[in-house]
Amino acid sequence: MVKSSSSKKLRREAGQGYLFMAPVLIILGIFVIAPILCAIYLSFHKVELLGGTHLEFRGLDNFMKITFDDRAHIALKNTFIYVVIVVPLQTLLALVLAASLNAGMKGQKFFRIVYFLPTLTSSAVLTLIFMWMYNQNGLINHILDMLHLPTYNWIGDPSVALLAIMIMNIWATAPFFMVIYLAALQDIPDSHYEAAELDGATGLQKFWHITVPNLRPVTSFVVIMGLIGTFQLFDQSYIFSGGSGGPNNSTLTVVLLIYQYAFKSLGTMGYATALAFMLAIIILIATLLQRKFSKEESLY
Incomplete structure (x- = not known):
């Protein structure tokens, strides 16, 4: 019973911590992590931006x-x-x-x-x-x-x-x-x-x-x-x-x-x-x- 209450308290404190960190994590995700992942994805494609974005997979070319x-x-x-x-x-x-x-x-x-x-x-x-x-x-x-x-x-x-x-x-x-x-x-x-x-x-x-x-x-x-x-x-x-x-x-x-x-x-x-x-x-x-x-x- 004591272990259960202590684990709930730890989860609650962790949840509060992540809640306070959420604005920073969201900003980092949108403006840092997402562009990096997008750049890695595009590096394996031929990209045409004019006339609508067109992607053609090129692998390691x-x-x-x-x-x-x-x-x-x-x-x-x-x-x-x-x-x-x-x-x-x-x-x-x-x-x-x-x-x-x-x-x-x-x-x-x-x-x-x-x-x-x-x-x-x-x-x-x-x-x-x-x-x-x-x-x-x-x-x-x-x-x-x-x-x-x-x-x-x-x-x-x-x-x-x-x-x-x-x-x-x-x-x-x-x-x-x-x-x-x-x-x-x-x-x-x-x-x-x-x-x-x-x-x-x-x-x-x-x-x-x-x-x-x-x-x-x-x-x-x-x-x-x-x-x-x-x-x-x-x-x-x-x-x-x-x-x-x-x-x-x-x-x-x-x-x-x-x-x-x-x-x-x-x-x-x-x-x-x-x-x-x-x-x-x-x-x-x-x-x-x-x-x-x-x-x-x-x-x-």
Whole structure:
């Protein structure tokens, strides 16, 4: 009898809990889970949206097509290059900026605001500003010319167009991660640094042997967020190239290619969702590898 009443109470409490969670679960189901399931379903079909939605089952054909699509290979290559360069540099820059602000420099509050301003700017607006700066007669080439350094056609030259986007995004994204690092630095006990000073450690030694090890969990989080964000590069590439991924496909990314196939080509919506599903798998694998690597590092 006691067990029966206790089990009823547990069921009642569980029901109340699910009732309170229902609004969030419904929203997640409609706007997150349902679109994911729909995208997976469409990836196995040829989809015609004009003149009424028409679905034709294709099995794994859309996924097999990726292996023969030269533009998909270029987009994957550009995206991987972008990720491999941007993630480490933005993480390192964020850590250096946070450490410099945490060192008690004069005007610390002022520099916090100045450093964080790029993050507050709209991505589209920031891209337009940099396009003006990257113009052949723009600010950056003017400064390079004053320093007697070579100037570039930043937007029109395939060899530097992707690099131009990298520079812009490192400068714009690092301050966001800087704030995360800055909050983590406040939690490192001062006694660690005081003990290191008594042992005669230099500033660089304290940074490398105390600051960096204590920030490993935060660094893992920053790298994972950076991986997810960089793999999804779209708006800057779209604005820079006018949606084409040019010049000569040098700024073509996977997400931009998905957009082109989904909304600019007829009958390729299913192929676009297959590309999106492939990108999600790549991001998941990269995230899991990073988590595994960070856990192995913490054991030493």
